[in-house]
Amino acid sequence: MNDSGPDRAIEAQLAAAIARCAAGERSAMRVIYDIEAPRMVGVARRMLRRQDLAEEAVQDTFMRLWRAARSFDPARGGARTWLYAILRNSTISILRDESRFVSDPEIGEVAAPATENALARLPESSALRRCLEQLDAERRAVVILAYVHGLSHGELAGRLGVPLGTAKSWMRRSLISLRECMG
Amino acid sequence: MTDATEPHRTEAAEYVLGLLEGEAKAGAERRLVSDSGFAREVERWRARFAEFDDSTAPHAAGEELWNRIEASTAAPPPAQPSRWAKLWNDLPVMRTAAIGSTFAALLLAVGLGAAIRQARLQPVMVAVLVDGDRAGAVVHAFADGRAILLPLTSMNVPSGRALQVWTLPSRERGPVSVGLMDRARTLELQLKDLPRPGPDQLFEITLEPAGGSPTGRPTGPILFKGNTAQTL
Numbered sequence: 001m002n003d004s005g006p007d008r009a010i011e012a013q014l015a016a017a018i019a020r021c022a023a024g025e026r027s028a029m030r031v032i033y034d035i036e037a038p039r040m041v042g043v044a045r046r047m048l049r050r051q052d053l054a055e056e057a058v059q060d061t062f063m064r065l066w067r068a069a070r071s072f073d074p075a076r077g078g079a080r081t082w083l084y085a086i087l088r089n090s091t092i093s094i095l096r097d098e099s100r101f102v103s104d105p106e107i108g109e110v111a112a113p114a115t116e117n118a119l120a121r122l123p124e125s126s127a128l129r130r131c132l133e134q135l136d137a138e139r140r141a142v143v144i145l146a147y148v149h150g151l152s153h154g155e156l157a158g159r160l161g162v163p164l165g166t167a168k169s170w171m172r173r174s175l176i177s178l179r180e181c182m183g
Numbered sequence: 184m185t186d187a188t189e190p191h192r193t194e195a196a197e198y199v200l201g202l203l204e205g206e207a208k209a210g211a212e213r214r215l216v217s218d219s220g221f222a223r224e225v226e227r228w229r230a231r232f233a234e235f236d237d238s239t240a241p242h243a244a245g246e247e248l249w250n251r252i253e254a255s256t257a258a259p260p261p262a263q264p265s266r267w268a269k270l271w272n273d274l275p276v277m278r279t280a281a282i283g284s285t286f287a288a289l290l291l292a293v294g295l296g297a298a299i300r301q302a303r304l305q306p307v308m309v310a311v312l313v314d315g316d317r318a319g320a321v322v323h324a325f326a327d328g329r330a331i332l333l334p335l336t337s338m339n340v341p342s343g344r345a346l347q348v349w350t351l352p353s354r355e356r357g358p359v360s361v362g363l364m365d366r367a368r369t370l371e372l373q374l375k376d377l378p379r380p381g382p383d384q385l386f387e388i389t390l391e392p393a394g395g396s397p398t399g400r401p402t403g404p405i406l407f408k409g410n411t412a413q414t415l
Contacts, residue, residue, distance in 0.1 A: 029256065033249055037248070039236070039237075039239065042240050043236050051242070055244075055251075059248065059316075062252040062256060063252070063311070067309065067311070077230075081226065084236050093383065093410065095201075096204075096354075118235060122238050123234070126234050128232070128234045146200045152202060152204075153202055172193050175193050175196040178196075179192060182231050
């Protein structure tokens with residue numbers, strides 16, 4: 001999210017719509033849906049890989065948004081960040097719910113190109129992209145697999161064929177480097 | 184108000200990534216509320232990673248999904264219970280108000296038990312238990328550690344069966360039975376031996392043999408389930 005005009009306008013529209021939701025105006029939910037739902041389904045699909053589960057995550061996000069709209073505090077962060085944080089929680093809940101989520105052997109095969117693909121989709125000017133590119137391929141992969149595909153520490157360890165402790169330690173070091181680089 | 188230290192910065196990132204589970208996750212959620220430095224660090228990490236979301240290709244989100252959302256949010260937002268709570272605490276209003284039968288029934292549905300009055304009708308956590316887009320019950324968890332389940336619909340219980348309520352305090356511990364009833368009714372949940380419910384804690388109702396699941400774990404079909412959300 002940058003500071004360009006259209007992004008700021010969307011941010012303002014979303015913040016206003018969340019405030020209207022907090023006041024019980026259901027029509028404001030539709031405003032948010034029209035602006036963000038397609039991207040939200042895309043983000044959830046990236047992790048859940050199924051349209052029906054992705055839609056469930058988005059539906060759950062809107063339910064949580066409706067219930068929690070009054071807790072949104074613009075002083076603490078952006079409206080869009082807040083919305084996607086709820087989406088991420090909903091999506092990860094579904095993903096970690098083992099009773100429904102059948103482990104998909106495909107993820108191992110698609111993961112390697114998918115991480116580079118996610119990186120390539122970032123704009124050339126992106127600080128996230130520049131800083132991730134400075135990491136070794138495996139150290140970069142743990143971060144991208146965790147954020148973009150929602151892998152857990154255990155899944156990362158399995159994917160990379162390393163002990164759980166190693167996966168956790170790689171992750172921490174990657175995050176420290178990333179933070180130093182991005183500031 | 185100090186800035187987060189290095190381990191906490193990493194913890195903030197791991198929280199944003201969804202890598203924390205169980206007690207570590209609950210701890211981060213508590214810090215998010217109590218530690219503004221930590222909250223700022225979480226917000227910064229969210230903003231740092233947001234470019235991945237921005238660069239994701241959108242997918243179709245049609246009218247059908249919207250209709251489901253609209254149906255699932257048909258209940259009023261949690262602003263309502265706190266308004267009832269104010270009214271309830273305001274005795275002169277209660278004395279003078281000509282309470283219509285609908286409103287009286289509503290108050291009854293919210294529960295007039297001593298448990299609720301003691302908790303001042305102010306839930307700190309609310310979970311709406313749903314089956315698809317049908318809301319079946321609400322769980323209200325109060326600041327004093329009590330919790331009640333309020334059915335929103337009738338539930339079909341064949342003879343020789345019962346409704347059992349479960350919660351998942353942590354993945355390690357697994358589901359714990361917190362209530363049993365022969366039909367859908369307002370029920371005080373038995374959470375005494377459990378940690379206070381945190382945000383995003385699962386509650387569910389399953390159909391079990393009369394007397395409750397013989398294994399101590401859910402064995403029957405899940406009728407309704409939902410996760411807690413923090414109220415104001």
